[in-house]
Amino acid sequence: MSFSDILNRGGSDTPSGVGIGQRIREAFQSTVDLFSGERMGQFGVFLLITFILLAMTAPLLAPYNPDTRHEAEDGSLLRLAEPSGDHLLGTNHEGQDVLSQVLYGTQVSVFVGLFAALIAVFIGTNVGLITAYYGGLVDDILMRLVDIAYGLPFLPFVIVLVFIFGADLFNIVLVIAALLWRDSARVVRAEVLTQKERDYVESAEAIGASDFRILYRHILPNVLPIAFLYIAFAIAYAVIFEASIAFLGYGDPELISWGKMLYQAYTFGAIRFAWWWVIPPGILLMFLVSSVFFIGRTLEKFTNPELRH
Amino acid sequence: MGLQRYVGRRLVQLVITYWVFLTLLFGIFRLAPGDPTSMYQMDGLSPEARQQILERLGLNDPLHVQYMRFMVDFITGNWGDSFRYGEPVMDIIVIKFWNTVLLMGPAFFLAFAIGIIFGAFMGWVRGTKKEKGGLILTLFARSSPEFWIGIIVLMVFTFQLGWFPSGGIRAPGAEINSFWGRYLAWDFLHHLALPLLTGVIFYMATPTLLMRSSMISVLNSDFVEMKKAEGIPEYIILYKHAARNSILPVTTVVAIVIGLTIGGSLVIETVFNWPGMGREMVQSVTYNDYNVSQAIFFLMGSVVIFMNLVADIAYVYLDPRVRFDEQ
Amino acid sequence: MLNIENLHAHYHTDEGTDVHAVDGVDLEVGSNETLGLVGESGCGKTTLAKALIRLLPTNGEIVDGSVNFKETDLTELSDEELRKQIRWTEISMIPQNAMNSLDPVHTVGAQIVQAIRTHEDCSKEEAWNRTRELFEELGLDENRVKDYPHQFSGGMAQRAAIALALCLEPALILADEPTTALDVVVQDQILTMVSELQDEIDSSMIMITHDMSVVSETCDKIAVMYGGNVAEYADSETIIKNPRHPYTLGMRNAFPDISKDTQELISIPGSPPDLIEPEEGCKFAPRCPFAQDECREVTPEPEEFEEGHVVRCHRADEVEYLQEEASKRETWAEMKDDQGDLISATDGGTDE
Numbered sequence: 006m007s008f009s010d011i012l013n014r015g016g017s018d019t020p021s022g023v024g025i026g027q028r029i030r031e032a033f034q035s036t037v038d039l040f041s042g043e044r045m046g047q048f049g050v051f052l053l054i055t056f057i058l059l060a061m062t063a064p065l066l067a068p069y070n071p072d073t074r075h076e077a078e079d080g081s082l083l084r085l086a087e088p089s090g091d092h093l094l095g096t097n098h099e100g101q102d103v104l105s106q107v108l109y110g111t112q113v114s115v116f117v118g119l120f121a122a123l124i125a126v127f128i129g130t131n132v133g134l135i136t137a138y139y140g141g142l143v144d145d146i147l148m149r150l151v152d153i154a155y156g157l158p159f160l161p162f163v164i165v166l167v168f169i170f171g172a173d174l175f176n177i178v179l180v181i182a183a184l185l186w187r188d189s190a191r192v193v194r195a196e197v198l199t200q201k202e203r204d205y206v207e208s209a210e211a212i213g214a215s216d217f218r219i220l221y222r223h224i225l226p227n228v229l230p231i232a233f234l235y236i237a238f239a240i241a242y243a244v245i246f247e248a249s250i251a252f253l254g255y256g257d258p259e260l261i262s263w264g265k266m267l268y269q270a271y272t273f274g275a276i277r278f279a280w281w282w283v284i285p286p287g288i289l290l291m292f293l294v295s296s297v298f299f300i301g302r303t304l305e306k307f308t309n310p311e312l313r314h
Numbered sequence: 315m316g317l318q319r320y321v322g323r324r325l326v327q328l329v330i331t332y333w334v335f336l337t338l339l340f341g342i343f344r345l346a347p348g349d350p351t352s353m354y355q356m357d358g359l360s361p362e363a364r365q366q367i368l369e370r371l372g373l374n375d376p377l378h379v380q381y382m383r384f385m386v387d388f389i390t391g392n393w394g395d396s397f398r399y400g401e402p403v404m405d406i407i408v409i410k411f412w413n414t415v416l417l418m419g420p421a422f423f424l425a426f427a428i429g430i431i432f433g434a435f436m437g438w439v440r441g442t443k444k445e446k447g448g449l450i451l452t453l454f455a456r457s458s459p460e461f462w463i464g465i466i467v468l469m470v471f472t473f474q475l476g477w478f479p480s481g482g483i484r485a486p487g488a489e490i491n492s493f494w495g496r497y498l499a500w501d502f503l504h505h506l507a508l509p510l511l512t513g514v515i516f517y518m519a520t521p522t523l524l525m526r527s528s529m530i531s532v533l534n535s536d537f538v539e540m541k542k543a544e545g546i547p548e549y550i551i552l553y554k555h556a557a558r559n560s561i562l563p564v565t566t567v568v569a570i571v572i573g574l575t576i577g578g579s580l581v582i583e584t585v586f587n588w589p590g591m592g593r594e595m596v597q598s599v600t601y602n603d604y605n606v607s608q609a610i611f612f613l614m615g616s617v618v619i620f621m622n623l624v625a626d627i628a629y630v631y632l633d634p635r636v637r638f639d640e641q
Numbered sequence: 642m643l644n645i646e647n648l649h650a651h652y653h654t655d656e657g658t659d660v661h662a663v664d665g666v667d668l669e670v671g672s673n674e675t676l677g678l679v680g681e682s683g684c685g686k687t688t689l690a691k692a693l694i695r696l697l698p699t700n701g702e703i704v705d706g707s708v709n710f711k712e713t714d715l716t717e718l719s720d721e722e723l724r725k726q727i728r729w730t731e732i733s734m735i736p737q738n739a740m741n742s743l744d745p746v747h748t749v750g751a752q753i754v755q756a757i758r759t760h761e762d763c764s765k766e767e768a769w770n771r772t773r774e775l776f777e778e779l780g781l782d783e784n785r786v787k788d789y790p791h792q793f794s795g796g797m798a799q800r801a802a803i804a805l806a807l808c809l810e811p812a813l814i815l816a817d818e819p820t821t822a823l824d825v826v827v828q829d830q831i832l833t834m835v836s837e838l839q840d841e842i843d844s845s846m847i848m849i850t851h852d853m854s855v856v857s858e859t860c861d862k863i864a865v866m867y868g869g870n871v872a873e874y875a876d877s878e879t880i881i882k883n884p885r886h887p888y889t890l891g892m893r894n895a896f897p898d899i900s901k902d903t904q905e906l907i908s909i910p911g912s913p914p915d916l917i918e919p920e921e922g923c924k925f926a927p928r929c930p931f932a933q934d935e936c937r938e939v940t941p942e943p944e945e946f947e948e949g950h951v952v953r954c955h956r957a958d959e960v961e962y963l964q965e966e967a968s969k970r971e972t973w974a975e976m977k978d979d980q981g982d983l984i985s986a987t988d989g990g991t992d993e
Binding site for chain 2 (some may be wrong): 694696699718725728729730733734736738741742743744745746747755756758760789791805909
Binding site for chain 1 (some may be wrong): 330343490595611622
């Protein structure tokens, strides 16, 4: 039984006897089934879980406070020290421990990725549901807006907005989410349009179910697989955009992120020699983003193959 | 014929999109903190002098007057002066615009050309180790932000191998005689290589993946089997039938990749010190140089909007089913 | 001209098992002869046709047997030899769904011209002229050679596909349900036309269908396939008037206009057999009202009765009894399955 089968069943005949716990257990089981035999997908899940755990335990794992400026034995600042027993990934231009910074940087990327993606897909899914279900003028206007949102150059727009509203982490999350919702809105709308024609919607309408109930109890479970896929894509884009913003120098000045580490390394000219400062944040960035793309590939097989991204 | 009516309808949409885009632009830059005078305040600008500047720039007029003037100015190409350079924005941007177009344009086209060929190949050898390897590489390329790819490229080709310069658009002191003299030079291409490579690696992922999945579905279709039965050589089936049909859906991501490319110019130009619009945009925002940043924003948006139109028309042209729909 | 011997074609599944889609087929097609290949969907008839010209999907494989075409074993040829010497020049195909079988982004004419010019050294102009002539012959407006497939109706597309199949005047045409997608009137027109043209260019044909009435009109010989085997093979008249295999008898009941002695439709209950690693025994036995213990335990071998009438059935010699009983509705209605449960006569059928 596939993932969408479970969800479809939830939608088509509203189960009175089946408890929510049962449904969650089934959904979990079907997710496990979905990933069985999918090596790439399993690898993605493993990576993503690892990153989330790293983010949560960064303060425990980090050998030092990432802001501490370490000193050499002669009392001078320990600048750009090569990796050693004390500093497994060496130090940066201000004598800070690179390993600790990288671990703390995980928090920013994971936080921005997850939150921006959830907000974006939450907005997008609701917009898609409502526009497709009601159609008419609401649909026309919102979809024109989506078209226009596609016409905006993304990164310049984000930078202008971050600049206007201020470069704190929440603003960055909100700004990214405010632009990323368009993707999920468009595909969820397309999916709802096909679901609307199905029998179960008609029969729900026939027995006089409210619009709200039809939308969220009946249709929503059927578009969830696509919403999940778009959460995966949105995480990837959110992480890339946050890192890009930080690399251009507009990141949250209070926080250490991978993008900011690379920004500092780059502006200091350290990419010529200090590989230990440059490679770790970049590699981790690449693996974090690829983890959700790998997961996305597995999810994609179970959703509409016409989805293009 | 259907095609003309379609283009007509798309042009009307284009005008509306432009209008909304310009209005948005006006709104955003009026929202921005501070005003042009905040730049001069450090120099001990008196409140009266400040008022004078605001008056001169028309920033004290009612909003709708400002809005109308903004629209007219923008459409007529009167983009004001740069606060930072003290020169007309147009003069500053023209060169930078071409610098960006000559970097990102080829990056975009190469990304599509290589992506389509690579994706077609991956679809053709589907189910093999080669395909799997290609797929993983593509996913990693797509997962690496432009600046990270740029940094790796720099580390390898400049700092390790020393083959290419680390940045800039031409060697210091190079002589420039004409517009084309700037670009038709070995020196320019030498500087172009690495930023171009960076862009191509990142942007080719999307068309590659799409071309691959599109190929796989086309290769399962009846007509490909028929062409085999007809004894048509494999390579002709591959490019004339399978790839030709698979390209259709790939054109739908042109818009998305154009958007990525334009946005990516900020990052790539920063990494390689390329004197283009993207780097100028980043700097002008930092320096509150509104006129420059909004003009660049306008140009970037225009490119995206215009290329969207081109992509839509290309799609209609490539697909006879749509082209002759209304006969 | 075409002689298939002991052909076995398997599909490999992900679970590592094999589907024996074609399981030991012997057939012959003579010059200018039309052979009807009849059976339910899943009986292996399409796989057989694809195996002939080696167009099986990647998980399909010819595991045994030979396909002798004009003294050449097609299973021994290299891909390139097959492509150059056999495909379309000697053996062409009329597909089931012509619309999907034409490339949507090229004009219909261009696709015919391409087929001609791939195999024959002729000028573009000449190829186009031949294409126009073919269009005329098939009752299509020759000015529409430059139309795209989607601009054609289903019937027109089917005619175009036939034009494509005939363009090199092949020795053998494989027609896979060439008219099922069309309405009855058009079906008839097209079948008649195909027969005429086939005579004109003097080629043989294998007509694949699940529809007994189609083959009875157009074919010289008929092979009834069941479960990857040929259950019964004879000339058309024998198959229709005097069949010996219970499956053929059952199929005949489903098409009243070809067997005058049956007034009402009787369909065969049950569903086609699972062909994954089949066991010993007659494959039709579970659905056969005349099955005995022997049928379930021993696979029947093909046995020739009259000249050219080959049957795979242990009880084929009891022909009068079988024909008598098979025409009664009760015979099929009272059938029981392996578990002894009654199989409803309505939940299956010869049609798909």
